[in-house]
Amino acid sequence: MKILYIGDDWIGSNARSLADGFRQAGHDVVVVDSTSVSLPQRFSPNWLYSKIRGQRAPWSVAAVHRRIERAADEFRPDLVFGFKTVHLDQRRLLETPADLHVHYSPDDASNPYNISRQYLEFEHAWDLVVTTKQHNEAELLARGAKATKFVMSAYDPVWHHLSARRSTKRYLVGFVGNYRPDRRDITVALAGRYGEQLLVRGPGWRRVPALRRTHATIGGPAYGEHFSAAIASVAANLVLLNSDNRDTHTCRSFEVPAAGGLFVGERTDEHAALLTEGRECLLFSSEAELHEILRWCERQPDRARTIADAGYRRITTGRHRYVDRAREIVAVLEGRRVDAEPDGYEPVRATSSVDNASSTRGGAL
Known part of the structure; x- marks a missing residue:
């Protein structure tokens, strides 16, 4: 598949690892970094606005959506994948041309900190909502989600591996x-x-x-x-x-x-x-x-x-690994079953x- 992936792209982020997992699984992936909205730099204008107004800076949200729309126009994805994109404009995300739209929540999707009013308003329109919390599946369906998929968290061999110590201190x-x-x-x-x-x-x-x-x-x-x-x-x-x-x-x-x-x-x-x-x-x-x-x-x-x-x-x-979780998600979209246990x-x-x-x-x- 051609996947337009929207999520935090800073080094070491879980969002980046999952995006790379889809690529390792054989898919063509283009990432649009949403960090400026989801995790604005401390004391930046975006951060100050979010603290004072209790919502993300509209100019920052608009800039991310312009990048999404340019990428979608050039890339023509099969799948739009949002990694905890609850602070972006849900209507614009869901109107991005693609056969499928999937939202991934790495945290409790019922914790108010991890959702937004607008996300809840449009949650039912996502083709699939992926969660790492088993208790979320019934809650998501009760809220009107079309379909859900529970996946465990994961590790990224690029970052998480046997490492030499950098000090003699133990x-x-x-x-x-x-x-x-x-x-x-x-x-x-x-x-x-x-x-x-x-x-x-x-x-x-x-x-x-x-x-x-x-x-x-x-x-x-x-x-x-x-x-x-x-x-x-x-x-x-x-x-x-x-x-x-x-x-x-x-x-x-x-x-x-x-x-x-x-x-x-x-x-x-x-x-x-x-x-x-x-x-x-x-x-x-x-x-x-x-x-x-x-x-x-x-x-x-x-x-x-x-x-x-x-x-x-x-x-x-x-x-x-994240590539294994990517395969689990794609298998659901393709109607296949993957045994997720080792x-x-x-x-x-x-x-x-x-x-x-x-x-x-x-x-x-």
Whole structure:
């Protein structure tokens, strides 16, 4: 297919990775960058307008649509694909000439932060709405969506891979991701307990005074290959979910093990199905259980590394790249069925990660 793809095109963005996934799947893809609307630069006129008026700057929206329309006129796409294009003019998007119009929501499509009034008004007109949240499918259909497709998140081998460390410093525990209020308390508590053994990187963390008062290492965002380098310096890499999105998995669920990091995440059904607890990941349901896991990792670094290696193999030999998700989406559009699970997939019972790791015998660890 000829795909006119509209989404954020900055290096390391999930939108760029999915666009490349469609190209890797054999399609002809032209990208129109919508970052100036979806994520305006801090303190720019576009950003100030959005903060003051509570909506995107109309001149910025108009400029993106002019690029879309020029590209459509020259390219004549079969498919218009919008990656979280909720702040663009929905009527103009849907009137862009193409056989199919598909919208992709990488976050909870019922969270007000991820939608807009105009998007909801036109949601029913998209031929397909793709979501990474299972709970969204019934909600989307109830709102009038024509068709929905659930896909898991993914990783991009270009960015998420085994990486050499960029420092001799090793951390016991680390988290690479955005600051969120629901992540604050657990991160500050870890910093108080583990101090210089903790690495925290991502937007917003430097603005948390309680965290700055600890001995934890706090850094800015780590995108692209910088993410994998950060993961390489940490023994236990936290996968923290976003409660506002009602996450049961996230991009980090794939990116951390794909970068060779030990997956230490919140226990959910999707996490338990993705990786075998105690053999390929370590899961927790409480802060006390997390501390138990970290004490075990500190005492058993070689066994922890073995679990990380097994998680890396499970993710990278499964169908979890963006090209695999692109193929799933295209298969729905073409009326085909694609088995999205990797070979050997089996749901597993949720039990204590450390109990599983401690009771495993022989070469399994």
